[in-house]
Amino acid sequence: MIRQRLGKDLLFFDGGMGTLLQEKGLAPGELPETWNLTHSEEIYKIHRQYIEAGSDIILTNTFGANALKFHDDSCSLEEIIKAAVSHVKKAEREALLQTGDERKIYTALDVGPTGKLLKPMGDLEFETAYEAFKEVVILGEQAGADLIHIETMSDTYELKAAVLAAKENTSLPVFATVIFDERKKLLTGADVSSVVALLEGLGVDALGINCAMGPKEMLPVLEELIKYSSVPIIVKPNAGLPKQRDGKTYYDVTEDEFAAYMEQIVRMGACVIGGCCGTTPEHIRAMRKRCENAELVPVTEKEFTVVSSYGQSVILGEGSKIIGERINPTGKKRFKQALKEHDLDYILREGITQQDQGAHILDVNVGLPDIDEPALMEEVVQELQSVVNIPLQIDTVDEKAMEKALRIYNGKAMVNSVSGKKESMEKVFPLVKKYGGVVIGLTLDEDGIPADADGRVRIAEKIIKTAEKFGIKKKDIVIDALAMTISSEPEGAKVTLETLRRLRDEIGVNTVLGVSNISFGLPCRPIVNAAFYTMAMLNGLSAGIINPSSEDMMKSWYSYHALMNLDNNCEQYIQKYANSVVSTNIMKTSELSETKLKGENDRSRKSSSKMTLQEAIEKGLRDDAGKITTDMIATEAPLDIINEELIPALNHVGDGFEKGTVFLPQLLMSAEAAKSAFSVLKEKMEKSGEIREKKGRVILATVKGDIHDIGKNIVKVLLENYSFDVIDLGKDVSPEKIVETACEKQVPLVGLSALMTTTVVSMEETIKMLREKKPDCKVMVGGAVLNQEYADMIGADFYGKDAMQSVHYAEKIFKDALQKSADKKE
Missing domain, CATH: 3.40.50.280 (Cobalamin-binding domain)
Structure with a gap:
């Protein structure tokens, strides 16, 4: 099995297929996959050439063979895939028979992208993409493929659909490679650490990069892959850049240059290498000759605790992270109303506001009696991840809601939560293992919440030990030491702080707290919360679930990081407070704390009528953009709205996209919000006879x-x-x-x-x-x-x-x- 060789032996993929087919007469517009049936001898010969050049892994000629991309009435996908696998097997038999070589050749089912964008950026449903990939991988395994290689992916959402299809429907090893640009980003904005977090969470056997770049340009990306990845790394560059000579396309990296770079890539840490566009059997031959005796860098376990969204990762343990608590109906009358009325705009505004105020992760809880929580959780997660780019924390005790959310989530989520109860662990851990995630472990079990730190640490150890039996590593567990209100448990804060300290020092696990629980029943709660928050961070709190609208809590966070030298040159603190005026009247400030917090919460629940059209477009709020425009046309001319609000908003988002501060999902959601506004204006202009x-x-x-x-x-x-x-x-x-x-x-x-x-x-x-x-x-x-x-x-x-x-x-x-x-x- 190839799994046993990964990381121990240097394995060689084959190279490009498309350019070789063109040389053999593939006509413009002709589907390469049809050659498996119409030019079977040519496909067989290419595979054989790569085997003779030294390839251990041969990709089937099925890159575009999926129901969403491949349309040819003359043949079926089953015929294409069956023939494609058989050509590799034939090439293996005959090449090795002739040479007497005892090498094992692996047939890799090549799975490329669908060519479509998934919702919300495009119109393709996640499950539709999943079904397309499912059909292909099942046919591939039935035909005799040895592994599945998902490649040339530029969207983590489509990547997740493909990996899930392979993992859920076959027993084959799964490799996955993506396309990064020179900024080390995918088309949809994902950085290297977020891609690694997603793929490791889903359980791929190897991951890496292919296409779009030559070997030299891949080196900076490889450095980051090595930094974050705990699984074997694949590198398959192009043969440089495409150029033309005498009317023919060629690539500008020679065979010897390619081989030299690939040797450097192996010495950096890659253990599965090959070629992509423009590479030929000669590139692979030179690569094998140059690299086959190179010493492999051992694959090591990286201890990063990472959660991710479609385009951003958050590493717990680097300072203390802020988990926004506002998307939760507990104690929030207006939020409960929004859930009952299916007012998703309100929920989205809460998410955007918390992100703007400094949250690193958003807690998402939509549990209410008489609500279809699984359906609503799925919908809220889909909508939220279209307008915010920070990771989400799935907060539910409903097993079905948890699975729906984890399946549809584009990234590696935090999961809130599992307890030390056997029933809880048996329900939650299989879901975390299947979909990937960082799970919060509550220090309570069948006997309740221990009154001392010893008891809570014991439960934490039990959760970690049980999780390991399900294949979940300690780095993917965060322990909640549980903050108990000091109004009823006077020793509660001391016990929690001791638990945090011991979890950090004795067990080496990341921690989390619902910080404000400490002050229930007390007056001027923000003062107590802020003081306890600082004490908790000092004792090892990795992430606090707080209200980022609270001025007191955010002051604690910024000042703690500045004082502990976790804020380089106090840059974040200075940026936040350089223009602030601090009151010298401490008593007055204390008395105003709760009033301030109430006002901040009110502002965080800003209604669409108070938001400007430009803000709605920039934040990608489609419905709000339409509603605001409807209000505006009662008093303003449509062309004025277009020129003074819509176009400046689009320009602002476009500028951010070009600078790398805004990514494709945000750009497209802003465009959709603008379309919503345009549709209102268009109707008004048509009625008045005004023409844009x-x-x-x-x-x-x-x-x-x-x-x-x-x-x-x-x-x-x-x-x-x-x-x-x-x-x-x-x-x-x-x-x-x-x-x-x-x-x-x-x-x-x-x-x-x-x-x-x-x-x-x-x-x-x-x-x-x-x-x-x-x-x-x-x-x-x-x-x-x-x-x-x-x-x-x-x-x-x-x-x-x-x-x-x-x-x-x-x-x-x-x-x-x-x-x-x-x-x-x-």
Whole structure:
């Protein structure tokens, strides 16, 4: 079994498939997977060449073989996958028979992305993606694959669907690799540590990076993978950058250069290596020769306790983290009302407010009598993770609600909670193991809550020991020492603090507390809470569940971190309080504490009527944006609203996206909020006869042979929000269709997208035809396989590295056209 060899032996993948198929005659628009049936001998020969070059792991020719991407009436997925696996097996038998080599060759079922964005960024349901991957992996195992390799993923949500499908429906080892950019981010914003947290939590056998970069560019990403990963690391670079010579595409990293970099990659810590786009059997041969005697770096267990969202990870144990407590109906009349009335906007505003006020994680509890908690929890988690980018803490005692939330959550969640009761552990631990998570262990069991630290530490040890039997590591457990109110238990604070200290010093486990529990029944509770919070942090509190709207609590947090040198050069403290005026009247401040807290809570529950339209758009609140716009049109002109609120909001979010402070999910949710506002304005303008002038027409298309339309769809959403009239021709569009539409509609700008190396030829052909038939038409191009140099080589006018750059270019083109028109009139 390959599992036994991982981390002990250096294993070699094969290299690229697409460029080799092109050399053998794969036509633009032809699906590579169909060659498993129509050109079986050619596929077999490529596999055999890689085996003879030294590959241990051979990928099946099934990258695009899933029901959401592969559409060919002449054959079924079952036929494709069965044939694809058989070609690898045949190549293995015959190559090893001829050479007498006793190497074990592993057949890896190649599982690529669906080519679609999942909700809320796109229209694909999580479970629909899951079902597509499920069909493929079941067929792959039945056909005889030895492992499943999920690769070239750019969205952690789709990645999770694929891994779950493989883990739940097969017994095969699962490898997973993703595409990082030069900022060490996925398309959807995930950083390296959050990807590692997700994949390790789901239980993959190996993880890593492939495609989009050459080996040199992958080195900084690999450094972070090594820092965080406790499982074997895979690295499969491209052979550098695509270029052209004599009308043919080639990659600029030679076989020897590739091999030298791969040796460095092995010495850094990778133990499964291979190639992606542009690599050939010669690259693999040179790599094997150079690397096969390199000494492996042992795979070590990393002790980070990490929770993550779609784009951000939080490491517990580095200072004390803030868990926002406000999304919880306990003691909150207005929140209970929101749950009963299904007022999700209220809940989303609570989440956004806490994130803005400094929360690192959000607790999410929607439990009320007479409410379908599993359904509501699932919906709230989906909606929240579309507007906040910090991790969530799933807070429920309902087993079904917990599983629904963990399944739909895009990241590695905190789970609140499990107790030391046998029944509780038997229900919660299997879910945490299956979906990944950091689980909070309450120091109580069948005998209740111990009155002393000894008893609570014993329960913590029992929880940790039992969790290990379920395959959950200590680093994925956080113990709640339980804060008991001192109004009824005078020794409660001392016991809790001693428990925290001992959990840190004796057991070495992270801790959490619901801090405000300490002051129930007392006057001026914020004073007691803040003092206890500081004492708890000093005694080892890893995360406090608090109200980040509380000025007293946040002062404690900022000052503690500054005093303990956990805030570099007091930067956070200074940024927070540089312009604050501190009252010298301590008594007056104390008396006002509860009044202040009440006011802060009121502000945290800001209604949509008090939020500006610009804020609603920037925060991605669709319904609020629509409601605010409806109120505004009673007194303001629609065009004024567009120019003074909508466009500035979109520009602000777009600027953040380009600077790397805003990521794709936030960008798209803001665009959706803007669309909600636009729809209200459009209806008003149509009734009044007012016309909003379009900036101009733009054609968008994914080129012939390419069925990936994620990038195109993102650009479309943004262009429409910036008042462009977009003609979307869809995917797999012929050059003739694009040129015909451009000429017929007199369109001055065409945007072309391609993800696959095999379809860039179609892009070049389209540009050439546009130059002949409509030379005044500008062409902008984009896609994962492109770069500026390659765009120049195929004759494009502009290369859009991301969606916002495409918007800026479109604005420039139409602005220049207007200027030329004005100059002619003069």
